[in-house]
Amino acid sequence: MTVNDRFAALGIDNAPGQQAPVQKTGERVMDFSHGDVDAFPPASGAIEAVNEAYLAGSGRAYSPYRGHGDLLNEVADKLAGFTGAPVDPANGLMITPGTQGGLFLALSAIVEPGDKVAIVEPDYFANRKIIAFLGGRIVPVALDYEDVSAPATVDVERIEDAARSGTKLLVFSNPNNPTGVVYTQDQIRAIVSIAQMHGMFVVVDQLYSRLIYPGQSFTHLRASGIDPANCLTLMGPSKTESLSGFRTGVAMGPAPILDRMEQILAIHSLRTAGYNQAVLTTWFNEPEGWLEQRVEEHQDLRNDLVSLFRSVDGVAVRPTEGGSYLFPKLPEMGIPAGAFCESLRLEDSIVVTPGAEFSPHHAASIRLNFSQDRHRAVAAVESIVQRIEERTR
Amino acid sequence: MTVNDRFAALGIDNAPGQQAPVQKTGERVMDFSHGDVDAFPPASGAIEAVNEAYLAGSGRAYSPYRGHGDLLNEVADKLAGFTGAPVDPANGLMITPGTQGGLFLALSAIVEPGDKVAIVEPDYFANRKIIAFLGGRIVPVALDYEDVSAPATVDVERIEDAARSGTKLLVFSNPNNPTGVVYTQDQIRAIVSIAQMHGMFVVVDQLYSRLIYPGQSFTHLRASGIDPANCLTLMGPSKTESLSGFRTGVAMGPAPILDRMEQILAIHSLRTAGYNQAVLTTWFNEPEGWLEQRVEEHQDLRNDLVSLFRSVDGVAVRPTEGGSYLFPKLPEMGIPAGAFCESLRLEDSIVVTPGAEFSPHHAASIRLNFSQDRHRAVAAVESIVQRIEERTR
Structure with missing residues (x-):
C-alpha cells in the first residue's frame, strides 16, 4: 500500500x-x-488562571508529561465525585492535549496493527480514523437511535460476538456524537458484562457528559462494575464549558495504559500546553x-x-x-x-x-x-x- | 510482537x-x-496576544486545522525573510502543536511501515522514537563532533549509500540537539545534492536556528537549492523565545505533505490551541x-x-x-x-x-x-x- x-x-x-x-x-x-x-x-476564571500560570513562570511552562501534579490532585477529586468511582491522581489520571489528543493517545497505547476494534456507527469521526491510522481492523457495531419512542440501543449481541472472536477493544462516545443519545444503564451494564466476561478493553469518550437534559439519567461506565484495568474514560472542558481554545482534556484509566499514553505523548506533543492546564482549576468549579x-x-x-x-x-x-x-x-x-x-x-x-x-x-x-x-x-x-x-x- | x-x-x-x-x-x-x-x-507581548485572542472569542477559539489564516500570512513573511526562501501561507505553511507536534505530524505524513529512514546519531530523542512508533527502519548516520579543532561532520557517504539503497527520508536537527553544533554550508550542500540525485526527502528541525553564536554562520536547507518538494522545515518560538508553555510551532513544506499532516492533525489533537497561536505575532517581532x-x-x-x-x-x-x-x-x-x-x-x-x-x-x-x-x-x-x-x- x-x-x-x-x-x-x-x-x-x-x-x-x-x-x-x-x-x-x-x-x-x-x-x-x-x-x-x-x-x-x-465560566469566569479560565483566562485568569492561564495568566497566573504564565506569571508564575518556569514551574508552569513545563510540566511532567502527565500534567502538573497539583492540578492532577485537584481534578482527581472532582472527577471521582462526578463519575462516582475513585480516581488515583498519581497513577490513574493524565492531562491531555484536548479530549481529541487523549483519544489518540489512548488508542495508540492499546491498538496494535491487525487488532480488531469494535466501533459504534454512527460515532465520532476520529474513532474510525485513528484505528485505520494504527492499522487496526474495524468491527462495526450499529447504534439504533431512529425510533424516538424507545431508548437508543447499541447492538450488544454484535459486541459480544466481536469480543468472543477476539476483538480487543470497544470505543464509543456517551453521550453519542453525532446523535446526542445517552446510553441507558441497562446498555452500559450489558457492555460491562461483555467486557468482564471476555477481558475486552473499553474506551469511553464522555466529553459531553455534563450536558444532560432533564429526564435523562447518565450512567458512568467506570462506576458500573467494570474491572478498572479494562476501562479508560476521556473527558474535558472543551464543550459544555466552552474552553476548547485551550486544548485541555483528561484521561482516567489503568496505570499500564497511562504509562504507554505518556510514552506516546513524549513523541506526540510532549505535554499539554503548560499554562493552559490551569483552566482545569475552573472545571467543576463554576458558579452555582x-x-x-x-x-x-x-x-x-x-x-x-x-x-x-x-x-x-x-x-x-x-x-x-x-x-x-x-x-x-x-x-x-x-x-x-x-x-x-x-x-x-x-x-x-x-x-x-x-x-x-x-x-x-x-x-x-x-x-x-x-x-x-x-x-x-x-x-x-x-x-x-x-x-x-x-x-x- | x-x-x-x-x-x-x-x-x-x-x-x-x-x-x-x-x-x-x-x-x-x-x-x-x-x-x-x-x-x-x-519578549513582551505574548500573553497579551493570547488574552486578546481569548477576548475576541469564537473566531479565535477554533481555527482551521492548519491555523488561523491571518497568522499564517504574517508568519510566512517573517519566515521567508529569515530563511531566505519563499513561504506560501496558503499551501506551504502550518501552525503545529509545538515543534515536537510538527515533527510527529511530518514523520507520520511521510513514513510507511518498513520504510528506511536515515537518522543522525546523536540527535533529538524523538526522531528515532517516532520512526520506531511508525514501524520505519532506522538507518543510523554518525555525526562526528568530538574534534573541536574542525567543523562537525555528518557522514555524507553513509547518507548517499542509504539514499542509493532506497532510504526515503533523512531527519536531522540543525543546530544539532544535543551537541549544539551547526552544520557547515558545505555539509548542507552535500545533503542537498544527495536529496536531488536520489529524490530523498529531508526533514530539518531548526528549532534553535535563531540562537547562533558569533563566528558561526547558519545555512538554511530550504534556501540551499533543494527541490522544495523534498524539504520540510520545522521551527517554533519555544526555545530562544521562551514560549514553550504555549506549545506552538510551525512547519514549512510542500503542499502534498502538509495536506497529509493536516489529516493526521485532525485525529492527533485537531489544531494548535486556538488562543495560543496568537503568540506567533510576537515572533521575529521582538524589540531591537x-x-x-x-x-x-x-x-x-x-x-x-x-x-x-x-x-x-x-x-x-x-x-x-x-x-x-x-x-x-x-x-x-x-x-x-x-x-x-x-x-x-x-x-x-x-x-x-x-x-x-x-x-x-x-x-x-x-x-x-x-x-x-x-x-x-x-x-x-x-x-x-x-x-x-x-x-x-
Missing part, C-alpha cells in the same frame, strides 16, 4: 471544522461544525446555577430546532438527550447529502457536517452543533429547512 | 523532562533538562537588540560552563555553536553514566539528560540545557564537576 493509498483510506478530508464558511458581503456565516463560545462563553442554566438554554435551543426540522416532510430527527448535537436524517433530494451540505456552505454561508463523517451508513444525515446564538441558529435552520423544501417539492 | 514488546522497543522511559527533580529542604533544584523561562523570559542580547548572555553562560567542564581531567566538551545545549562526554567513573545522572538527581537535586536518549553510542555523555540563571547554573556545574572528580580520583 502506498502512502497515497493509505491516506485515501483514512478519508480525513472533510473532518468537522475543516470546511471554511463562505462569507458573503454583509452576511455573517453560521458554522454548525462546532459551538460558538460567544453565545455560550466560558451556571451548569443548570447552560443545560436549560441548550434544551430550549434543541426544542426550537427539532420543531423546525420536524416541520418538513421526510426529515427525521431525534431530540438530543445529552450534548449539543442534532443529527437529522434528510429526505431524498435528488443530490447526494454531501453535495447538499456543500450548497449550503456556498449559497447560504451555513456549515454543517455531512453524516458520512460519522459512519459509512449515515450519509443521508447531517450533524449540527447547536451550541450557538439562538436567534441566528433558528434563522439558519429555517434556511436549511427551506432549501430542503425547495428540493423535495 | 506484543504491545509490551513494542513499547519496550520504543524506549521512551527517560525522555527529557520526565525525571522530576528531588527537592531537598531549603535547596532549589537545578533542572538542566529544559530552559528556565524565569532566567530568560519571553533583544535577540542579540539573548545570544550574548547564552554565549557567556556557555563559556563559563565549558571552562568548568574542561577543568576536569577526562571530560571532553565541544563549545556550543547554536542553541543552548552542552553535551560533555564524561570519563570512566566505575558506574554507568545513567546511574551517575540518577545520583546527581537524588543527591544534588540536579537533573541532566543521559546521552543514551540521543543515540545508542553516546551513553557516556550528558546533555545540559544551559538556558538557566547564570549563578545557579555555574554552581550546579561546579557540583557536577566535583562529583566527577570524586569518582575518578
Whole structure:
C-alpha cells in the first residue's frame, strides 16, 4: 500500500471544522461544525488562571508529561465525585492535549496493527480514523437511535460476538456524537458484562457528559462494575464549558495504559500546553446555577430546532438527550447529502457536517452543533429547512 | 510482537523532562533538562496576544486545522525573510502543536511501515522514537563532533549509500540537539545534492536556528537549492523565545505533505490551541537588540560552563555553536553514566539528560540545557564537576 493509498483510506478530508464558511458581503456565516463560545462563553476564571500560570513562570511552562501534579490532585477529586468511582491522581489520571489528543493517545497505547476494534456507527469521526491510522481492523457495531419512542440501543449481541472472536477493544462516545443519545444503564451494564466476561478493553469518550437534559439519567461506565484495568474514560472542558481554545482534556484509566499514553505523548506533543492546564482549576468549579442554566438554554435551543426540522416532510430527527448535537436524517433530494451540505456552505454561508463523517451508513444525515446564538441558529435552520423544501417539492 | 514488546522497543522511559527533580529542604533544584523561562523570559507581548485572542472569542477559539489564516500570512513573511526562501501561507505553511507536534505530524505524513529512514546519531530523542512508533527502519548516520579543532561532520557517504539503497527520508536537527553544533554550508550542500540525485526527502528541525553564536554562520536547507518538494522545515518560538508553555510551532513544506499532516492533525489533537497561536505575532517581532542580547548572555553562560567542564581531567566538551545545549562526554567513573545522572538527581537535586536518549553510542555523555540563571547554573556545574572528580580520583 502506498502512502497515497493509505491516506485515501483514512478519508480525513472533510473532518468537522475543516470546511471554511463562505462569507458573503454583509452576511455573517453560521458554522454548525462546532459551538460558538460567544453565545455560550466560558465560566469566569479560565483566562485568569492561564495568566497566573504564565506569571508564575518556569514551574508552569513545563510540566511532567502527565500534567502538573497539583492540578492532577485537584481534578482527581472532582472527577471521582462526578463519575462516582475513585480516581488515583498519581497513577490513574493524565492531562491531555484536548479530549481529541487523549483519544489518540489512548488508542495508540492499546491498538496494535491487525487488532480488531469494535466501533459504534454512527460515532465520532476520529474513532474510525485513528484505528485505520494504527492499522487496526474495524468491527462495526450499529447504534439504533431512529425510533424516538424507545431508548437508543447499541447492538450488544454484535459486541459480544466481536469480543468472543477476539476483538480487543470497544470505543464509543456517551453521550453519542453525532446523535446526542445517552446510553441507558441497562446498555452500559450489558457492555460491562461483555467486557468482564471476555477481558475486552473499553474506551469511553464522555466529553459531553455534563450536558444532560432533564429526564435523562447518565450512567458512568467506570462506576458500573467494570474491572478498572479494562476501562479508560476521556473527558474535558472543551464543550459544555466552552474552553476548547485551550486544548485541555483528561484521561482516567489503568496505570499500564497511562504509562504507554505518556510514552506516546513524549513523541506526540510532549505535554499539554503548560499554562493552559490551569483552566482545569475552573472545571467543576463554576458558579452555582451556571451548569443548570447552560443545560436549560441548550434544551430550549434543541426544542426550537427539532420543531423546525420536524416541520418538513421526510426529515427525521431525534431530540438530543445529552450534548449539543442534532443529527437529522434528510429526505431524498435528488443530490447526494454531501453535495447538499456543500450548497449550503456556498449559497447560504451555513456549515454543517455531512453524516458520512460519522459512519459509512449515515450519509443521508447531517450533524449540527447547536451550541450557538439562538436567534441566528433558528434563522439558519429555517434556511436549511427551506432549501430542503425547495428540493423535495 | 506484543504491545509490551513494542513499547519496550520504543524506549521512551527517560525522555527529557520526565525525571522530576528531588527537592531537598531549603535547596532549589537545578533542572538542566529544559530552559528556565524565569532566567530568560519571553519578549513582551505574548500573553497579551493570547488574552486578546481569548477576548475576541469564537473566531479565535477554533481555527482551521492548519491555523488561523491571518497568522499564517504574517508568519510566512517573517519566515521567508529569515530563511531566505519563499513561504506560501496558503499551501506551504502550518501552525503545529509545538515543534515536537510538527515533527510527529511530518514523520507520520511521510513514513510507511518498513520504510528506511536515515537518522543522525546523536540527535533529538524523538526522531528515532517516532520512526520506531511508525514501524520505519532506522538507518543510523554518525555525526562526528568530538574534534573541536574542525567543523562537525555528518557522514555524507553513509547518507548517499542509504539514499542509493532506497532510504526515503533523512531527519536531522540543525543546530544539532544535543551537541549544539551547526552544520557547515558545505555539509548542507552535500545533503542537498544527495536529496536531488536520489529524490530523498529531508526533514530539518531548526528549532534553535535563531540562537547562533558569533563566528558561526547558519545555512538554511530550504534556501540551499533543494527541490522544495523534498524539504520540510520545522521551527517554533519555544526555545530562544521562551514560549514553550504555549506549545506552538510551525512547519514549512510542500503542499502534498502538509495536506497529509493536516489529516493526521485532525485525529492527533485537531489544531494548535486556538488562543495560543496568537503568540506567533510576537515572533521575529521582538524589540531591537533583544535577540542579540539573548545570544550574548547564552554565549557567556556557555563559556563559563565549558571552562568548568574542561577543568576536569577526562571530560571532553565541544563549545556550543547554536542553541543552548552542552553535551560533555564524561570519563570512566566505575558506574554507568545513567546511574551517575540518577545520583546527581537524588543527591544534588540536579537533573541532566543521559546521552543514551540521543543515540545508542553516546551513553557516556550528558546533555545540559544551559538556558538557566547564570549563578545557579555555574554552581550546579561546579557540583557536577566535583562529583566527577570524586569518582575518578
